[in-house]
Amino acid sequence: MRFVTSFFQNAGAVAAAAFAAFFPAIASAQNGMPQPYQMNLQPAATEVSAYIHWFHDWVNVLIFAISIFVLALLVYVAWRFSERRNPVPSKTTHHALLEVAWTIVPVLILVVVAIPSFRLLKLQLEVPKSDITVKVTGKQWYWSYEYxxxxxxxxxxxxxxxxxxxRAExxxxxxxxxxxxxxxxxxDNEAVVPVGKIVRVQVxxxxxxxxxxxxxxxxxIDAIPGRLNETWFRADREGIYYGQCSFICGQNHAFMPIAFRVVSQxxxxxxxxxAKKKFANASDAGGKFAAAAR
Structure with missing residues (x-):
C-alpha cells in the first residue's frame, strides 16, 4: 500500500513538473523568471517578445514540415531504389529540372523566413518616441542604471x-x-519603470x-565599452522581470542578474x-531605494 501511495505521489510530482514546463504562465505567477523544468519560452510581457514567440513557433512548424518531408523522401528512396528492386544500378548522373528545383525551393524558403526576421530586427532596433530613457552600464560584475x-x-x-x-536577511x-x-x-536595487510606457534602453x-x-x-543587446547601443520595450503588465548577462565576461559572469520592476504610473x-530626495546626483549612486516602489 505504501509503495502504491509513493508511486502516485511521484507520478503526480512528475505530472505537475510537466504541466509547469509546458504551461508556465498558468502554473506560476512568477512569469518574469525561468521556472523549474521549463521547456518553452518565458511568457511575453512586451510587443517585441510576443513577436519573437510567434516567429519562434512559426519557424519550428516550418522546420518540422521540412524534416517530415525529407524523412519521407529518404524512406521512399531507400525502398524504391533498393538493390533488391533495382539489381542493375541506374547510370543517371544528373537531372536538370530536379537540380533547379532543389536550388530554387530552399532559396524561396529562406526568403519566406527572412521577411519576418527583418521585420523583427526593425521592431527591436528602431526605437519609437520614448516616454522614459534608462541608461544601463555593465560592469564586472554588476549593472549600473541612470535615469x-x-x-x-x-x-x-x-x-x-x-x-x-x-537574501535570507x-x-x-x-x-x-x-x-x-x-x-x-x-x-539590492531594482530598476523601476511604469507599465504601458515606452522605455528607451541605452546600453x-x-x-x-x-x-x-x-x-x-x-x-x-551588447554592452560594449566606448559604444552606446539602444533598444526599447513597453511592458504590458506589472510585475518583476529578471534577466542576466548572457555574454561570458569574467569570473563572476553568472552573478550579475538584471531586475526590472514594472509598476503603475x-x-x-x-x-x-x-529617489530624487535621496540621490541628488549620480555620485550618490548605490543606495537602496527600490523598496519605495513595492
Whole structure:
C-alpha cells in the first residue's frame, strides 16, 4: 500500500513538473523568471517578445514540415531504389529540372523566413518616441542604471546580486517577499519603470563586453565599452522581470542578474520622488531605494 501511495505521489510530482514546463504562465505567477523544468519560452510581457514567440513557433512548424518531408523522401528512396528492386544500378548522373528545383525551393524558403526576421530586427532596433530613457552600464560584475533628469540633475544607482546571507536577511526582516527574491536573481536595487510606457534602453559597458538580456521583454543587446547601443520595450503588465548577462565576461559572469520592476504610473512617480530626495546626483549612486516602489 505504501509503495502504491509513493508511486502516485511521484507520478503526480512528475505530472505537475510537466504541466509547469509546458504551461508556465498558468502554473506560476512568477512569469518574469525561468521556472523549474521549463521547456518553452518565458511568457511575453512586451510587443517585441510576443513577436519573437510567434516567429519562434512559426519557424519550428516550418522546420518540422521540412524534416517530415525529407524523412519521407529518404524512406521512399531507400525502398524504391533498393538493390533488391533495382539489381542493375541506374547510370543517371544528373537531372536538370530536379537540380533547379532543389536550388530554387530552399532559396524561396529562406526568403519566406527572412521577411519576418527583418521585420523583427526593425521592431527591436528602431526605437519609437520614448516616454522614459534608462541608461544601463555593465560592469564586472554588476549593472549600473541612470535615469536622465533635468539639466544639472542625475539619478543613478548600482544593482548587485544579493548573496545567500543578504537574501535570507531581507526575507526574514520582511524587506522583500520570498517570492520576489529568487536565488541568483534577486538584487539590492531594482530598476523601476511604469507599465504601458515606452522605455528607451541605452546600453554600454565600463570594462569588458557584457550582454544585457531580459527574455520576457524580448531584449538582448551588447554592452560594449566606448559604444552606446539602444533598444526599447513597453511592458504590458506589472510585475518583476529578471534577466542576466548572457555574454561570458569574467569570473563572476553568472552573478550579475538584471531586475526590472514594472509598476503603475502613480507608484512610479512616488518611487521617482523618493529617489530624487535621496540621490541628488549620480555620485550618490548605490543606495537602496527600490523598496519605495513595492
Amino acid at each position: 536622465p533628469q533635468k539639466e544639472g540633475e542625475a539619478l543613478g544607482f548600482d544593482s548587485l546580486m544579493l548573496d545567500e546571507k543578504q 531581507a526575507i526574514s526582516s520582511n524587506k522583500i517577499a520570498a517570492a520576489e527574491a529568487p536565488r541568483l536573481l534577486a538584487v 554600454t559597458a565600463a570594462d569588458v563586453i557584457h550582454k544585457f538580456t531580459v527574455p520576457a521583454f524580448g531584449v538582448k 502613480e507608484r512610479y512617480d512616488a518611487w521617482l520622488a523618493e
